[in-house]
Amino acid sequence: MSVPEESCMPVHCSVLGLFRVRSIGILTLALTPLIAVGTVAYASAGNDAQADGPAQKVNPFVGTGKGPGDSENLFPGAVMPFGMAQFSPDTEDHGLGYHYYQDTIKGFSMTHMSGVGCSNEGEVFVTATTGPVSTQEANFESPYSHDQEKAAPGYYQVRLLRQDVNAELTATDRTGMVRFTFPAGKAANVLVPISHTLNHTTGAEIRVVGDREMEGFVENEAFCGVKQTYKIYFVIRFDRSVGSSGTWNGVPDHAVAPEESGRSATQTAPGRWIGAYASWPASNQQQTVTAQIGISYVDLAGARNNLKTEAEGKSFEQIRASAESAWNKALSVIEVSGGSETNTRVFYTGLYHSLLMPSVLSDVDGRYIGFDNVIHQVKAGHLLYGNFSGWDIYRSQMPLLALIEPKRVEDMAESVALMYRQGGWIDRWPQINAYTNIMAGSPLSVIVSTAWLDGLHDFDIDTAWKGMWLDATQPAPEGKPYQGQIGMQWINTLHYVPNDKVEYGSVSQIQEDAIAYASLYRLAKALGKTDDAKTMYDRALYYRNVFNPENLYFQPRNADGSWVPNFDPVQNGKGFIEGSGWHYQWFAPADMAWLVKAMGQDLFNQRLTAFFDYKTPGWYGQYYNPYNETDLQAPFEFNFSGQPWETQRVVRRVLKENYPDTPDGIPGNDDCGEMSSWAVMSMMGFYSVDPASLAYELTSPVFPKVVIHLQAPYKGKIFTIETSPNPESTPYIQGVRLNGAAHAKNWITFQNMSDGGRLQFVLGTEPDKSWGAAPQDAPPSVSEEQP
Structure with missing residues (x-):
């Protein structure tokens, strides 16, 4: 939720005075040791x-x-x-x-x-x-x-x-x-x-x-x-x-x-x-x-x-x-070895920041204050959590926690269900027991759906489903502290958010809603809700209604169907939340196969390559923005377009330039662990563009060995990631083996990890343009399925 001065949402502008994000001076600081910063105790x-x-x-x-x-x-x-x-x-x-x-x-x-x-x-x-x-x-x-x-x-x-x-x-x-x-x-x-x-x-x-x-x-x-x-x-x-x-x-x-x-x-x-x-x-x-x-x-x-x-x-x-013992136990769930001292510090600092929120809100006796302002009692042996930075953390922080802190994530999902039961709605960014309505979409629906699909079932899915379905299909009633999905009456009639009716982020609103719909489609299938799955599948494709087939950009559209004229995809904030049309042209995380086809694979790769063709990191309208969540998934989208070696190149660049071991070692606001968790997952060699798909795109790890210790209810005990020697100087994947068998796909499933096993990378100094590049090697997309 980093906000540039030029494109802040109204509630931000009145409160922050706002910080302008730096656009220079980062490259020279990359991967330098911490000097005169107050020695770590x-x-x-x-x-x-x-x-x-x-x-x-x-x-x-x-x-x-x-x-x-x-x-x-x-x-x-x-x-x-x-x-x-x-x-x-x-x-x-x-x-x-x-x-x-x-x-x-x-x-x-x-x-x-x-x-x-x-x-x-x-x-x-x-x-x-x-x-x-x-x-x-x-x-x-x-x-x-x-x-x-x-x-x-x-x-x-x-x-x-x-x-x-x-x-x-x-x-x-x-x-x-x-x-x-x-x-x-x-x-x-x-x-x-x-x-x-x-x-x-x-x-x-x-x-x-x-x-x-x-x-x-x-x-x-x-x-x-x-x-x-x-x-x-x-x-x-x-x-x-x-x-x-x-x-x-x-x-x-x-x-x-x-x-x-x-x-x-x-x-x-x-x-x-x-x-x-x-x-x-x-x-x-x-x-x-x-x-x-x-x-x-x-x-x-x-x-x-x-x-x-x-x-x-x-x-x-x-x-x-x-406290030190507790942190050693929490951080030891992932062991990295063989890497540089700097990368090791960056990794464990990122993991530390990924384990700070959401926060425990229930007292030691299990009591907590609900969204109805009434005191409730959490079930024995469980915790109530709050402060969900939803729009941010659904992308990588919560998927990471689902892998390494499954019991906590089950309690977090139950906390979302209780929010609906006691307060009447599921918020996007709840703080303590207050609805803040900050940002867009229904990110907690993505989080809860992903948790269930990952195999985490110790929470009230029936109550959670009712709340998520309501939020995905109905406008919030007037006079309540919660807002629901913005422009729902238009979504239900026009199947997009018209810019002349909802000016704030009209395009990105429906794009964010669509990732929630896709997640609920997959959840409905898993729950055997066939009719509901068909409804959510159809809604998951609504984002296409703001894709202009003439210029091949997502573009603001009016209620009469006309495209907003004089569209400049480089301009911040015109139909987009904290970003530009260039940033949001990459935002169809659940349906990347369709986007690649609609844009054309050659043009898609040309534009995406140009997107990363900046001299130094900055908040630019036409380039990748490492300071905000709007396109965190973009480095991994080459895996969908036949050029996975480009993912390997740009991920290494983003890590090197934006995650030094210094006071400015996190790009922009960390947003409750989101930016940190992006680095943690990327350094291990995987990331999920669409967490509810359970597909995790592969990139080259920076450590020779990573051991993830798995916990119940997962079947496996450990998942090990290994590379050939010197991974820091060999960024390109030459081959992969999963549990001893050659693995041509440029992705693995969440179950491949949670079942335990071994993932091995052979790395090199030059791209191998054959590995993972065939159409059948790309990760799945929702439109390739049938409801």
Whole structure:
């Protein structure tokens, strides 16, 4: 969901101020080691830590951005795999959280989303000062140096230079722990400016409880200008009795004197400034204060129970060691060996970012807040997930998770079904329990369909089907918080989205809808729903109605059937979402065989070759855009057009130029793991243009050996990928063997992987234009089937 300034959607323009993506300077940075970025913290902590585990190869600073104008916006802080708590530094007041180029830290907050394109979250904000307590932000924000900053999975450290306070963060699934080390001779203060979030705080409350606790809630707006709100409850527990404490209540721009006698403060309207502080007298030695913070989206009792269950009685080092161990276990599901140190770091950092979201929303006791704003109980042994960046992650992040985290994906699919059951509709981009309606299509239908077709069946497919069918065939009712597919009344009558009725992305709307229809067609077949399958098959071909047979581009069309005149396929945003006609001419992922034939194979290959003929990566109207999801599948489309060696060439180029081991090491917004997962899959040698087809296109791996450890319910135990020596310098496939047999097709099935087995590549320095190039070697397309 990266958005260029020229073509932002209305909701983005009003909120972001937007980042213009760089178009220069990337090639020279490619595959260079990380220098002066704050050394990644590799020191182990406790007996559970693995000194040589894959967590040691992760660099959390990748994707945090290098300079003003960059759109990289990942957070480097402490988090568990898919954790509710994402405890991280904030270098800005309202925005995306942390940017590497910003030189002051405001403080640390408990919630973030990984690399999304709008201001978001940042609730339960804490920081530390020395001396007299001041509630003015100018007195508690601090300069910092990357030379005195470290990060590793589950751990973050920085020295706040203004007052020489060292801050360390770690986390469990639903709690965070901060350890502040204060200098000798000065009073030590922990401030909780609870009104401070990264978005628009609409209400808050904080209370000082006893002699070592604070509790309360924060109410914040959903991201991207959505006016729905949600609450997060918190309990903060210090490791020793507080010397003095109090609260404040005022406005941010004026000094607010803290009141030691005030035990509570309430923000009842936006724009107010409340908080609390705890202070300890000066000591003649350094003193350390540790605070444990439990959070819950359900209620205060949930936050307290999460804290008790996951953190009570545990030291900072114990929790840090447990987090490192958890990350080593999660990352070890894929073992890569024999590659360069840089590629190994890039790979495991990408895998790490692929395992951050969707986020766990259910409390440790299984309670969660539903889309009906009622408290529900998840089934024992399961988790409720939220924050699905649907338009982004259906392409590669969720297919990757389906392969390596099948049980979690089943729970994620069940979470989608519960969204429909409790809220009445399936959203495109749900945040917490709010419908945001961000982006286009029905991406969660693709995700759920793919999960079921992959063999993941431990969720309520009947409820999910009802919700997906409704979304695919009916307009959403008026007056509801959900939107449904845009232009549905026109889709049902004209079988496309007319530009004079729905101006925003009319062409790409139906293209995105069509991939959902194709996924539902395949799912209906698998469920034995013959009539429904025929309906969805027909709808899956609606995208053809915006393909102009004269110029052979997808083009905006009016309700009377006329093509919008003066069409320029290079122009951004005219009928297309975050892209141009050149970008979207490649977007028929479920039916590439038809598109190749309709355009003509020679012209298709000429245009696609020209699409990658740019000097340096950038956001150009006529070239491949590595910074956004609009054409992530395009490098693999040569596999459909008889030139798979070109896929091998351009995939290697995109990886080299856009995924260095540096702060700008992710192109554009990571969008909750989507851009990272593209790199992870590509580096292993496969990608799926249409995940629900279960076909995975092949390209050349960058590692001599990859071992994927499979889990139930899959039949296999491991799937191994091997290459001939020196794969980094031999990008072209000369031959493939699958389970010992010669394999001429340029794709394999998901079941080939999930059943376990061995995929072997022979690679060379020059293209082999015979392997995988015959028409029968191409991946399947929906129009080649019969409903």
